[in-house]
Amino acid sequence: KNEVExxxxxxxxxxxxxxTINCSYSVGISALHxxxxxxGGGIVSLFMLSSGKKKHGRLIATINIxxxxxxxxxxxxHPRDSAVYICAVLRAGNQFYFGTGTSLTVIP
Amino acid sequence: ETGVTQSxxxxxxxxxxxxxxxxxxxxxxxxxxxxxxxxxxxxxxxxQYYRExxxxxxxxxxxxxxxQFPNYSSELDVNALELDDSALYLCASSVTGGNEQFFxxxxxLTVL
Numbered sequence: 001k002n003e004v005e006x007x008x009x010x011x012x013x014x015x016x017x018x019x020t021i022n023c024s025y026s027v028g029i030s031a032l033h034x035x036x037x038x039x040g041g042g043i044v045s046l047f048m049l050s051s052g053k054k055k056h057g058r059l060i061a062t063i064n065i066x067x068x069x070x071x072x073x074x075x076x077x078h079p080r081d082s083a084v085y086i087c088a089v090l091r092a093g094n095q096f097y098f099g100t101g102t103s104l105t106v107i108p
Numbered sequence: 109e110t111g112v113t114q115s116x117x118x119x120x121x122x123x124x125x126x127x128x129x130x131x132x133x134x135x136x137x138x139x140x141x142x143x144x145x146x147x148x149x150x151x152x153x154x155x156q157y158y159r160e161x162x163x164x165x166x167x168x169x170x171x172x173x174x175x176q177f178p179n180y181s182s183e184l185d186v187n188a189l190e191l192d193d194s195a196l197y198l199c200a201s202s203v204t205g206g207n208e209q210f211f212x213x214x215x216x217l218t219v220l
Contacts, residue, residue, distance in 0.1 A: 004150075033209070041145075041196050043211035086150055095164050096141065096209075098150035 003027050006087050006099035013106050019074040021102045023087030026068065034061050034072050035086040037101065043086070046072070077106045112201050112212035120218045121189050129184045129215045133201030139163070140182040141209065142174060143198040151198055157182055158204070186217075194219045 004025045013019050023032070034046040047054050047061040049070065054061050058077075063070040074081055084101040091097060113132045121127050133140050139158045143151035153166035157176035171187040180201070186193055196216050200209035 035211075041198070041214040041216070043151075043198060043200075043214075045208050045210065048208045088151075095156075095166060096143075096151075096153050098143075098152070100148075100150045 002100070003097045004087055004089055004099040006085075006102050008102060009100070010103045011105070013077050013104070015078060015106055015108050017077050017106075019077050019081075019104065019106075021072045021085050021087075021104070023070045023072070023099055024068060025070075025087075025089050025097075027089070027091055027097070029089040029091055031090040032063055032070050033088040033090070033096075034070075035088060037084040037086060039083075046085075074104075077104075079106045079108050082106050112199060112210050114197075114199055114212040114215050116215060117213070118216045118218075120220060122220050123189055123191060125189050125219075126185065126187045127189060127217060129186075129197050129199075129217070130181065131184070131199035131201075131212055132181045133199075134210050137201035137203055137210070138180050139202045139204055140176055140180065141200045141202070142182070142184045143200070144168070144193075145196040145198060145214075146192075147195070154184065189219045191219050193217065 031050045037043045049063040058075045060073040086101045087099040115130045141156040142154040145151040155165040156163045160176045173185045176182045196214045198214045200211045202209045
């Protein structure tokens with residue numbers, strides 16, 4: 001069983017829809033990261049969270065440490081948001097564990 | 109400010125060969141982490157270097173080794189290549205080990 005589970009694996013949305021991607025983890029962590037990976041491999045760090053909520057533009061990330069769960073929300077989705085979104089947790093020993101990603105396609 | 113760069117972009121090797129991948133960290137970052145990402149999978153942590161010393165290692169065999177240089181650039185060496193080593197190899201730099209990581213574009217390695 002993977003230490004980090006994401007859902008859904010694949011998501012197709014119409015432009016303008018509100019999107020939620022979920023991440024659950026089963027280990028103690030010091031921080032959680034949301035990453036965006038575009039075709040071709042480039043990865044961009046979106047958020048680093050250890051508690052509460054962060055907002056950047058149309059993106060919102062929340063984390064519930066007690067429930068070991070985080071969500072990434074995209075408001076007013078746009079075709080340029082199409083990418084793979086990866087949840088990664090940082091454990092002791094500076095080891096990162098990654099989810100397998102959620103592939104998002106936003107249709108115009 | 110220069111971002112994280114990796115070389116080469118693509119590489120094709122045959123089984124049993126050895127390969128060296130290179131990563132230049134972002135200016136001001138002293139920590140470099142290496143990841144292997146197989147097709148359709150999330151990245152897997154290989155190891156991390158902090159100030160030229162290995163600072164954490166994932167579940168990879170000893171034929172995966174690395175170096176970090178005084179300028180904080182890094183190399184990943186893989187010996188005795190196997191077909192399953194075919195993957196995208198990503199490096200990421202950060203100010204310290206646990207902080208926000210900045211990823212390079214990756215090196216796509218194909219082992220035939």
